[in-house]
Amino acid sequence: MHASRLRVALTLAALAPVAAGCAEGSTLDPASPGGPPADPAGVFPAAPVLLPGAPGSAPDLFGPPDSGLPDGGPCLLSPEPGALVPLDWAPLEIELVAPASQDLFEIRLHAEAAANELVLYTPSRRPRVPRDVWTRMTAMLRDHPVVVSVRGATLDGEHLAGPPARGSTATFTIAPVEAGGRILFTSSDPDRQNAAIHGVAVASGGNPSVDLIPGSERGGTTSPAIRCIGCHEVTPDGRGIGAMVVRYAIPPGDASFAARDEPWRNEILALPSTSSGEPGGSFPSLPGASIVTRLAGDFLAFSPAHWAGGDRVAIGVIGAGVDRNDRALRQLAWFNLDAVSRSPGIAYEPLARTGDPAPAAVMPAFSHDGARVVYASWRDDPESDVEEVVHTDLYSIPYRDPRSPRAMPVPGAAEPAFNEYYPAFSPDDELIAFTRTASPRSTHSPPDAEIYVIPAGGGAPVRLSANDPPACSGCLSPGVRNSWARFAKEARRHQGKTYYWIVFSSGRRGHPNHDPFQQIYVTGLVVRDGVLSLHGALRLPGQPDEARNIMPSWDQLAELLPEDVELR
Structure with a gap:
């Protein structure tokens, strides 16, 4: 590679801001999906996934994805906007920071190539995508952008203390190659x-x-x-x-x-x-x-x-x-x-x-x-x-x-x-x-x-x-x-x-x-x-x-x- 040939094309995804920004402005310039085509019916399950500690009523408590408060929810710390995930990466860890009162979270993963969204409910601020789902994602969503969104709420007995609050979003992509070692x-x-x-x-x-x-x-x-x-x-x-x-x-x-x-x-x-x-x-x-x-x-x-x-x-x-x-x-x-x-x-x-x-x-x-x-x-x-x-x-x-x-x-x-x-x-x-x-x-x-x-x-x-x-x-x-x-x-x-x-x-x-x-x-x-x-x-x-x-x-x-x- 010669110095004269090196140019920069940012592919950092846009982040819906919820606070003072860190990232420099840039435009989303996604590469054309180069991985195998997704199986629309098989990547994400149709039903929500309840991770350990989440109540069975969580989907009903949170309601439709567009309901609740427009802000005040968790900040998504990892994956960061525009992250590229190695093909052999461990099942994706999603790290949140949220107001101290919030103790129940809804996490959605959306890919245009998949028929369903992956919807997770968890009390954890660092949950992982289930291994079986991650295995399908690495097989069928390579080079396809995946959008992560999150909402947070406070559980009060069998009900929520208030409407769920929307947090930040980020887009990541699974690379078609491994990192190894x-x-x-x-x-x-x-x-x-x-x-x-x-x-x-x-x-x-x-x-x-x-x-x-x-x-x-x-x-x-x-x-x-x-x-x-x-x-x-x-x-x-x-x-x-x-x-x-x-x-x-x-x-x-x-x-x-x-x-x-x-x-x-x-x-x-x-x-x-x-x-x-x-x-x-x-x-x-x-x-x-x-x-x-x-x-x-x-x-x-x-x-x-x-x-x-x-x-x-x-x-x-x-x-x-x-x-x-x-x-x-x-x-x-x-x-x-x-x-x-x-x-x-x-x-x-x-x-x-x-x-x-x-x-x-x-x-x-x-x-x-x-x-x-x-x-x-x-x-x-x-x-x-x-x-x-x-x-x-x-x-x-x-x-x-x-x-x-x-x-x-x-x-x-x-x-x-x-x-x-x-x-x-x-x-x-x-x-x-x-x-x-x-x-x-x-x-x-x-x-x-x-x-x-x-x-x-x-x-x-x-x-x-x-x-x-x-x-x-x-x-x-x-x-x-x-x-x-x-x-x-x-x-x-x-x-x-x-x-x-x-x-x-x-x-x-x-x-x-x-x-x-x-x-x-x-x-x-x-x-x-x-x-x-x-x-x-x-x-x-x-x-x-x-x-x-x-x-x-x-x-x-x-x-x-x-x-x-x-x-x-």
């Missing part, structure tokens, strides 16, 4: 304590997320155990994870050790296998990993093109692993994880950044073909703390190519008025997603952070419509800390279109006692003949509700962990 993220309590790496399978049915760090790395009061986990990247084979961790032992009964400020360091850990739940036996021995732990700061990047015996490589940043207070060494380097030798040039070596005037480099991304590294060029004093970086641009360098050693700014992601950071390549290396804020600004979870994409060769940056929360939520972006975009591991092709899936974190849900309170969301991008179509967001089901969930990645781990393992 599992989504990983760092999860901690809202005060940023007790961090862990969690994983959720896309098709898990919404099972609670799984803590992926083996128990042997967690326990122990006399040996250093993992107490905190930060930036991370899963190895290309899905069997290990490179993560920034803090380790220390907590002697029994010694509460003073609970909040020790130990230095971060990079480690490469084996992920659990299906058989034991402990480190997978197939994870390769990496003699060079100790050099990474000793020298590498910031987070690591891997490429499938450099993950075979004798050529297992990590891209990292030399600096903080030696001395957290010494920032002068923040330079990109490759690390040979198969190397037994510890000698420079064999075990590791800095990457030349000729042409980049900045004193330091952070946040690398490694292309899937193994040819390029894109990173954040750090224009600030290298003695400052990474959490206070205020000037960053994206630069690109070839990986160990002596014919072309120069670092070049990425057009569209190296603008002086903005910070561009956290780059990520699409699985076919055609696109780069990144986080952008105004400059100068700290890159550490700023409220105005938003997600953009550009062609990998550079071009006009495209702001994702998934940055915008639903209008009825009262939230606005910039302002909800959208950050850390990562692509699914496959770009799926269907009928001349290429489908990309992106996972990111966002603070749009809020929390009564903590700010920010980020959660994990998914959005889809579709490219056809150089035209990029944008979509709204879906909240990832199964993630801990009362947790701060950040730094997601998307990896093909479904074959390595059982679908029914639960963390509760």
Whole structure:
């Protein structure tokens, strides 16, 4: 894909406003339905569906769909307007926020291709479409827009305390392709304590997320155990994870050790296998990993093109692993994880950044073909703390190519008025997603952070419509800390279109006692003949509700962990 060919065609559905809006205005430009034709009589049942807790009289209590109050009902938080749902997504979760007094809800799903509407009655503010219905929808409503509408009421004995109130609406579409794999993220309590790496399978049915760090790395009061986990990247084979961790032992009964400020360091850990739940036996021995732990700061990047015996490589940043207070060494380097030798040039070596005037480099991304590294060029004093970086641009360098050693700014992601950071390549290396804020600004979870994409060769940056929360939520972006975009591991092709899936974190849900309170969301991008179509967001089901969930990645781990393992 060439930068000159990339144009943007928004497909964000219009939302009937019920409060101050978040989404930018856009026109609905639905693609022609490309999936199999629907069976009008078989998609949705003719009779309403009573979910657990709903009274049998609910259909009569609510009455005709056009009755009741025109507003004052629930706000539909997920799916968001214009969302694109992967074909293998768990049965759709519908998330509502409603006035405290409302305790009974009517949810309608309407598709022009279906003879009936799906009508659900539930007391839950996060119900799911029944699995049998969802199975029929994914078979017969692919590429057909589905409109969700909701009404809320207050149950008073056997009657309603007042007429039902209409809430917001949203339109979503089921994609004709799957997403696959599992989504990983760092999860901690809202005060940023007790961090862990969690994983959720896309098709898990919404099972609670799984803590992926083996128990042997967690326990122990006399040996250093993992107490905190930060930036991370899963190895290309899905069997290990490179993560920034803090380790220390907590002697029994010694509460003073609970909040020790130990230095971060990079480690490469084996992920659990299906058989034991402990480190997978197939994870390769990496003699060079100790050099990474000793020298590498910031987070690591891997490429499938450099993950075979004798050529297992990590891209990292030399600096903080030696001395957290010494920032002068923040330079990109490759690390040979198969190397037994510890000698420079064999075990590791800095990457030349000729042409980049900045004193330091952070946040690398490694292309899937193994040819390029894109990173954040750090224009600030290298003695400052990474959490206070205020000037960053994206630069690109070839990986160990002596014919072309120069670092070049990425057009569209190296603008002086903005910070561009956290780059990520699409699985076919055609696109780069990144986080952008105004400059100068700290890159550490700023409220105005938003997600953009550009062609990998550079071009006009495209702001994702998934940055915008639903209008009825009262939230606005910039302002909800959208950050850390990562692509699914496959770009799926269907009928001349290429489908990309992106996972990111966002603070749009809020929390009564903590700010920010980020959660994990998914959005889809579709490219056809150089035209990029944008979509709204879906909240990832199964993630801990009362947790701060950040730094997601998307990896093909479904074959390595059982679908029914639960963390509760």
